Amino acid sequence: RRCLNRIKKTQHLNAYISVTEDLALKQAQEAETRLLQGAPKGPLDGIPFAVKDNFCTKNIRTTCASRMLRDYTPTYNATVVQKLLDQGAVLMGKTNMDEFAMGSGSTDGAFGPVRNPWTYAAPYREQTGAAQDTDWVITGGSSGGSAAAVASLTSYLALGSDTGGSTRNPGALCGVVALKPTYGLLSRHGLIPLVNSMDVPGILTRTVNDAATVLGILQGLDIRDSTTIAAPSPVTELPEDFDVKNICVGIPKEYHAPSLSEETLAQWSHVADMFERAGARVEQVSLPHTQYSIVCYSVLCRAEVASNMARFDGLEYGHCSEVDRSTEAMYAATRHEGFNDVVRGRILSGNYFLLKQNYEHYFVKAQKVRRLIANDFMHVFRSGVDVLLTPATLTDAARYSDFTREDNRTRSAQEDVFTQPVNLAGLPAVCVPTALSRRGLPIGLQLIGPALQDKKLLSVAHWIE
Numbered sequence: 127r128r129c130l131n132r133i134k135k136t137q138h139l140n141a142y143i144s145v146t147e148d149l150a151l152k153q154a155q156e157a158e159t160r161l162l163q164g165a166p167k168g169p170l171d172g173i174p175f176a177v178k179d180n181f182c183t184k185n186i187r188t189t190c191a192s193r194m195l196r197d198y199t200p201t202y203n204a205t206v207v208q209k210l211l212d213q214g215a216v217l218m219g220k221t222n223m224d225e226f227a228m229g230s231g232s233t234d235g236a237f238g239p240v241r242n243p244w245t246y247a248a249p250y251r252e253q254t255g256a257a258q259d260t261d262w263v264i265t266g267g268s269s270g271g272s273a274a275a276v277a278s279l280t281s282y283l284a285l286g287s288d289t290g291g292s293t294r295n296p297g298a299l300c301g302v303v304a305l306k307p308t309y310g311l312l313s314r315h316g317l318i319p320l321v322n323s324m325d326v327p328g329i330l331t332r333t334v335n336d337a338a339t340v341l342g343i344l345q346g347l348d349i350r351d352s353t354t355i356a357a358p359s360p361v362t363e364l365p366e367d368f369d370v371k372n373i374c375v376g377i378p379k380e381y382h383a384p385s386l387s388e389e390t391l392a393q394w395s396h397v398a399d400m401f402e403r404a405g406a407r408v409e410q411v412s413l414p415h416t417q418y419s420i421v422c423y424s425v426l427c428r429a430e431v432a433s434n435m436a437r438f439d440g441l442e443y444g445h446c447s448e449v450d451r452s453t454e455a456m457y458a459a460t461r462h463e464g465f466n467d468v469v470r471g472r473i474l475s476g477n478y479f480l481l482k483q484n485y486e487h488y489f490v491k492a493q494k495v496r497r498l499i500a501n502d503f504m505h506v507f508r509s510g511v512d513v514l515l516t517p518a519t520l521t522d523a524a525r526y527s528d529f530t531r532e533d534n535r536t537r538s539a540q541e542d543v544f545t546q547p548v549n550l551a552g553l554p555a556v557c558v559p560t561a562l563s564r565r566g567l568p569i570g571l572q573l574i575g576p577a578l579q580d581k582k583l584l585s586v587a588h589w590i591e
């Protein structure tokens with residue numbers, strides 16, 4: 127009830143697209159009975175959680191923040207949602223996002239932008255004297271609603287999706303813990319796809335230990351997703367006495383991006399020094415193909431988007447235009463009315479990259495570059511590096527008015543420079559909040575680990591938390 131009340135009090139954040147109040151109260155009551163009988167289902171019994179609106183939820187509308195799916199109600203739960211429900215966790219609602227998870231701001235959904243809860247907290251107000259109605263800052267995205275839900279204490283955990291940084295970016299900008307697990311460790315069944323070869327369900331929580339608990343429950347093989355892999359070991363409590371003395375922390379030199387803010391750079395050095403003082407080996411390493419990752423991602427993302435979005439034709443799911451001159455005209459009108467310009471732009475360019483005469487030059491070449499980027503990480507980890515420490519975002523959260531300025535539009539792709547390569551390589555990464563900026567907004571750092579070393583990664587993250 128307290129969480130539901132907070133959802134009402136924080137409606138101005140626009141974090142939720144649907145609030146499942148009746149269901150939540152019923153589930154909470156059932157959980158309470160179990161707890162009073164001393165028979166909880168597990169550590170998440172009765173814990174409120176929120177789900178990004180691109181995970182299918184049975185009998186609960188799932189919109190992807192798009193006019194196309196405004197009234198779409200799935201008949202089944204995504205595997206990760208079902209696993210949380212099976213544990214007795216209480217679904218509070220579906221969270222706001224960028225349309226079809228395309229974006230880095232949570233400013234591009236059909237239900238309006240999400241506001242960062244830190245806008246309304248004392249540090250930001252005192253430091254900037256900002257007017258809350260006009261000077262509010264973005265959450266980052268595309269899982270901004272999920273990050274805002276955890277940061278504003280309306281849920282204890284939230285599911286996001288992460289294709290190029292969409293869980294870690296808003297996690298860092300909203301000051302919560304954000305985990306992108308190894309590709310395949312969590313089932314994508316029921317997650318409406320953006321880029322199948324990169325999508326992973328992401329976990330947003332208040333603490334690293336909470337993220338580990340949720341990972342332990344969600345990971346593992348799913349017969350409904352052929353890309354899932356068996357979990358290497360059960361994730362249980364993280365060690366409290368994890369010793370960083372014998373670990374090697376790599377600092378990728380290519381991540382000194384020109385537009386990295388001084389404050390974030392200072393935080394990055396500060397935490398690297400912390401590791402060094404505690405006896406870890408801190409080494410500069412090189413990931414030479416980083417510079418190609420944004421273009422490589424753009425080509426592969428758009429190509430997969432073009433084929434994924436073909437299913438939205440006005441017949442099978444969602445919106446159907448009233449234009450009925452011909453089948454082609456109906457398709458075209460449905461897609462024009464249903465998708466925003468970001469989605470339409472990606473479909474068009476994706477189809478261009480996939481044209482017979484362009485396929486080799488763009489798509490096949492991008493796949494080769496993807497392999498080079500993944501190999502960079504592999505070489506570094508093989509050389510004895512345990513984790514990489516990097517910034518999560520270039521700066522703290524931008525003001526909405528600055529982020530959406532026309533001349534800034536193309537910058538949006540640059541926002542993901544530190545997170546995207548990780549998806550191209552399928553590796554686990556976690557962002558943890560480490561400081562507040564001078565403007566009173568969270569700064570987070572990212573740790574990246576070798577494939578399937580999610581638990582060790584979280585143990586290191588727990589150490590800096």
Ligand code: GLN
Nearest residue numbers: 227228229289290291292
């Ligand atoms: N910002 C990237 C994009 O727009 C990544 C999005 C994501 O991770 N879902 O594609």
